[in-house]
Amino acid sequence: MLDPPLLRPKFRLSAAMAALPLLLAACSSSPADSAASPEAQAETQEQAHENTGTIGCAVGGSAQVRDVCTLERTRADGRVLLVVHHPDGAFRRFDVSADGKSISATDGAEPAQVQPAGDSVDVIVGADRYLIPAKALHDAGQ
Numbered sequence: 001m002l003d004p005p006l007l008r009p010k011f012r013l014s015a016a017m018a019a020l021p022l023l024l025a026a027c028s029s030s031p032a033d034s035a036a037s038p039e040a041q042a043e044t045q046e047q048a049h050e051n052t053g054t055i056g057c058a059v060g061g062s063a064q065v066r067d068v069c070t071l072e073r074t075r076a077d078g079r080v081l082l083v084v085h086h087p088d089g090a091f092r093r094f095d096v097s098a099d100g101k102s103i104s105a106t107d108g109a110e111p112a113q114v115q116p117a118g119d120s121v122d123v124i125v126g127a128d129r130y131l132i133p134a135k136a137l138h139d140a141g142q
Contacts, residue, residue: 056120056131059086065131073136081106084130092125100138 057069072083080096082103093106105112105125113124120131 053133055084055133057084057086058129059090059127060088061127065129069130071132071136082132082136084132086128092128092130094123094132096137103132103137 053071054067055069055071056065056067058065059069068087070085072085074081074083079098080100082094082096083091084094085091092108094103094112095106096103103112103114103121103123108125110126115122116134117131119134121134121137123130123132
């Protein structure tokens with residue numbers, strides 16, 4: 001006859017495996033919870049499209065400005081945050097002032113040097129340079 005303590009771990013393991021689908025089902029959200037109205041979905045897609053675009057940049061030691069970085073514009077806690085994604089996966093974040101007239105580096109110890117450049121703003125942080133459309137800043141004040 002087998003010793004009862006030897007059977008107990010098998011029982012616990014099989015009971016845990018049987019309960020796993022119930023636990024997973026409890027953690028998942030129902031389709032009704034995650035479904036948004038068609039209007040809300042369209043607005044979200046429009047904002048995502050409006051908030052992203054390709055911009056000129058010179059990163060990674062390059063002296064030539066090329067349209068290879070992407071710009072993401074988001075609004076959180078009443079402020080506008082710009083994220084510039086480099087082609088190698090690196091990124092830089094910038095805060096836009098409430099009036100949309102200035103921009104500053106959010107992360108890192110190096111300050112952003114900002115100069116107007118026609119319909120863009122020339123932003124230099126360290127060895128990296130970005131040409132950010134002025135519209136991305138001015139829309140912040142609205």
